[in-house]
Amino acid sequence: MRIYRIDHVAQLVPDLDGQVSLLRNVFGFRPTSHWDNPEQGVKGVRLAVPGSWGQDWVVLSPSGGSSPLQSTLDEQKGRPGFHHVGAEVPDLDAVRAELDKRGLAYVDSGHGWIEASLTPPEHGPGVRFRLRGTGSLALAGDENAEPVAFSEAAGPAVGIVTMDHICQAYPDREALAQWYADLAGFLPIWKTPIDELPDMADLVLNIPGSSVCWEIIMPRGEDSFIDRFLAKNGTSVHHVTFQVADWEAARAALAQHGIEPFDDEEGVTDGAAWKHTFVHPKQTGGVLVQLFWEEKPGVWVRSDKIPVDA
Incomplete structure (x- = not known):
């Protein structure tokens, strides 16, 4: 398939x-x-x-x-x-x-x-x-869907420019990546060096025909947040990630809507800055959302990842 x-x-x-x-x-x-x-x-x-x-x-x-x-x-x-x-x-x-x-x-x-x-x-x-x-x-009972008339949003939005990836938690990133490659043609492209982070390692796959990628995160070390997630939710979707055009404008928009993100992180790769944060499922309708911004295309991906075949 x-x-x-x-x-x-x-x-x-x-x-x-x-x-x-x-x-x-x-x-x-x-x-x-x-x-x-x-x-x-x-x-x-x-x-x-x-x-x-x-x-x-x-x-x-x-x-x-x-x-x-x-x-x-x-x-x-x-x-x-x-x-x-x-x-x-x-x-x-x-x-x-x-x-x-x-x-x-x-x-x-x-x-x-x-x-x-x-x-x-x-x-x-x-x-x-x-x-x-x-x-x-049709994929959701929407055989007879009707168009929605355009209406302006109320208040500033965070300025999303694309849906970047869907992230799944799993005990073994290599095993699941191989499974998806064999089953459905997903193509492994990037992964975190195994000893880069103390509590996790990830791997990203390309989905042919889609701009959206698939990320697998697995636990490392003791008391990894991924272990806790797997114990509570199983091997399900952990989060969905979106890129924003302007970091300060995105944070200001969240604040105006009464939303306080968490787990901020930032860095510089090849002289170009990047930042990311998370919005809790209680404030998004049940899905953990990650937002990121990068000064130069690709620096956020490369900040902690290497090609799979390297």
């Missing part, structure tokens, strides 16, 4: 309008379509992420009396959070065959997409993917 393009990141929330308002006003995402499909138990809004042509953000909420999304929210005690990564594949039958061969369970929607965790099953449920073949653009 091959994944040739990430289509969107989706989150599940109990308050659809409130979450869309937050994403529009704080992060500058632009709503482009909306739908309500009680037959499939879902309503949602698709939002364009600045600078990320073709890789959107989708917000989902339950609709109707017997929505499977409501069951998911009930299991999460009503807490919002990450739901799935939507992706395109050239051949959905080939995906089914590969998942069957590897013993990976999946749900066939009957609407032109299937849902499955693509993480090795011995480490838990992993990251939920929705995989769409040809013949339909």
Whole structure:
């Protein structure tokens, strides 16, 4: 099987309008379509992420009396959070065959997409993917989505210029990178030197056809924050990272919306500065968000990484 393009990141929330308002006003995402499909138990809004042509953000909420999304929210005690990564594949039958061969369970929607965790099953449920073949653009009950009229954001947004990567926590970065390369054609490109950081090491993969990359972080040493994350959440999405155009303007916008980021870090690579910080899931609708700025393209990536084959 091959994944040739990430289509969107989706989150599940109990308050659809409130979450869309937050994403529009704080992060500058632009709503482009909306739908309500009680037959499939879902309503949602698709939002364009600045600078990320073709890789959107989708917000989902339950609709109707017997929505499977409501069951998911009930299991999460009503807490919002990450739901799935939507992706395109050239051949959905080939995906089914590969998942069957590897013993990976999946749900066939009957609407032109299937849902499955693509993480090795011995480490838990992993990251939920929705995989769409040809013949339909729908991935979330949005067959009859309608366009959203443009409206100005309320207040300054942080000035995102692109969605950079999706990060997954996993016990062994090399093993998962090889798994994704063999399973879905992801291409390993960068990794942190194994002894560079005391509590973690990471590895970044390219996804053919997507500007969005995939990062794997694994724990190192004693009492790594990744160990704690894995114990609580399993091998799921840890965070999603966005680049901002102007660091001070981004921080000022967060402050105006009452948001205080954490774990600031900065440095200089080849004479060019870079900075990054995190926004807590409680202030984003359930997804940990990382923001970074770099004075020169590529310096933030190179600040602690080397080519995989080096």
